[in-house]
Amino acid sequence: VAVHHLSWNVSKRLNLGLFEAVITDNRARDGFDPSFYNPIIFYRAVEFTRGSESGNAMIGLNGKYKVSDNFSLYTQFVLDELTVGRFFDGDGYWGNKFAFQIGGKYYNAFKVQNLFLQGEFNVARPYTFSHFEDATLNYAHFNQPLGHLWGSNFWEAVGVAQYRKDRWFANAKLVLGKKGFDFENNPTSFGGDLYQPNDNRTGNTGVELLQGNETSIFIGDLQAGYIVNPSTNLRFFAGLTLRNFDPTTQSANFNKDNTTWFTVGLKTDLFNWYFDF
Numbered sequence: 001v002a003v004h005h006l007s008w009n010v011s012k013r014l015n016l017g018l019f020e021a022v023i024t025d026n027r028a029r030d031g032f033d034p035s036f037y038n039p040i041i042f043y044r045a046v047e048f049t050r051g052s053e054s055g056n057a058m059i060g061l062n063g064k065y066k067v068s069d070n071f072s073l074y075t076q077f078v079l080d081e082l083t084v085g086r087f088f089d090g091d092g093y094w095g096n097k098f099a100f101q102i103g104g105k106y107y108n109a110f111k112v113q114n115l116f117l118q119g120e121f122n123v124a125r126p127y128t129f130s131h132f133e134d135a136t137l138n139y140a141h142f143n144q145p146l147g148h149l150w151g152s153n154f155w156e157a158v159g160v161a162q163y164r165k166d167r168w169f170a171n172a173k174l175v176l177g178k179k180g181f182d183f184e185n186n187p188t189s190f191g192g193d194l195y196q197p198n199d200n201r202t203g204n205t206g207v208e209l210l211q212g213n214e215t216s217i218f219i220g221d222l223q224a225g226y227i228v229n230p231s232t233n234l235r236f237f238a239g240l241t242l243r244n245f246d247p248t249t250q251s252a253n254f255n256k257d258n259t260t261w262f263t264v265g266l267k268t269d270l271f272n273w274y275f276d277f
Contacts, residue, residue, distance in 0.1 A: 002036040013066040022057040023137050056137040058129075070108050076101040078147065080128045094191075094198070094207040099124035099147065103158075118160040126180065126191020126207050128152040132198035140194045153192035153210065154179035167227040169235075175219040180212035184251045213254070215247040223263075234268040 005019040022036060060078040067073060078099045086093035103120030129139035129147045139146045150156065156177035163170050180192050189196035190212025202211065225237030241261040247254055 004039050015064045017062040018059070019062065020057065020059045021139075022055050023139060024055045025136055056131045056139070058139075071104065071106050073102075073104045075103070078128070091205045092207045094127060094201050094204055097125055097128040097130075097152075099128050099152070112163075114164040116160075116162040118158075120158040120160075122148060122154075122156045122158070122177075123209070124148060124150070124152040124154055125209060126153040126211060127189075127198050127201060128191075130189075130191075130194045130196065130198055135195045135197060138194040143195075145194055150177070150179050151192055151194050153190065153212065155209065167230070168224075169227065170224040171222070173219075173221045175217070177217050178210055179215050179217060180210040181215055181247065181254070183213050183249065184254055213247050213249045215245065217246075218242070218244040229268070232268045232270060234266070236266055237264070239263040 001021060001023045003019065003021045005017060007015060007017045009015050024033070024036075058078060058080045060076060062074070062076045064072060064074040080097035080099075081095050082098070083093060083095050087096050099122070101120065101122045103118065106117040109115045109117045124147070129145060129152055131137040140151075145151045148154075148156075154177055156175065159174045161172045180190050182188070182190050182193055182196065187200055188202055189198070189200040190202060191207065192212060201207070220242040221239065222241075223237055223239035225235050228234040228236065239262070241259075241263070243257075243259040243261075245257040245259075247256065250256060
């Protein structure tokens with residue numbers, strides 16, 4: 001994989017960025033093209049000369065705006081594939097593969113020292129980050145999606161709150177969303193599994209967000225504790241995690257599930273080493 005990112009501080013409060021990436025197959029006859037090391041090219045030009053079967057390229061935009069010294073907004077837009085003539089015709093063309101993110105961060109929220117709040121919303125169209133025929137060219141590694149943990153064909157809303165008072169701390173996180181999964185014993189790809197080739201798609205048109213086995217997901221996590229030794233981050237903590245997984249269509253290996261975890265522990269960062277400098 002090769003990645004380029006251009007970041008521009010337009011002003012003291014506004015930052016804009018352009019990024020692009022390509023995943024290539026090391027089994028290809030010509031291997032990794034040295035042209036990808038050029039930081040000012042567009043990968044699509046190189047991909048066209050090599051053939052679309054030899055790589056999977058995408059481009060994107062990102063931005064951040066500091067509304068105040070304590071509050072900032074951020075966004076990202078990823079374009080995996082686009083047919084301009086089919087983007088606004090409303091027929092749900094499968095090749096319009098994109099994802100976007102919008103969020104905000106609030107430091108020392110409401111003038112409360114060490115109170116941090118964050119809200120975020122994510123959407124990924126079906127078949128985004130995937131590829132046709134060869135799953136080795138999808139945006140995943142070690143069976144884990146690189147773009148988002150849920151892969152594609154989903155929407156997600158996230159809320160985070162963190163507070164610290166002296167050595168006491170508390171963290172809370174809520175995740176609410178929906179995702180369209182594939183059906184068991186059905187070879188058709190509904191666009192949520194990056195390891196399913198696009199050739200197995202439902203069709204060229206009529207592709208909708210959350211198509212397939214629409215599933216509601218809720219995750220709530222609460223943790224609180226006390227920092228015993230700040231230098232090693234030695235801390236006692238207790239936590240509670242709730243998870244609800246509710247598919248529209250249930251089966252033997254894919255059914256409704258409610259999970260509750262209660263955790264008590266002691267942890268520290270004995271070897272907090274960094275070598276990326």
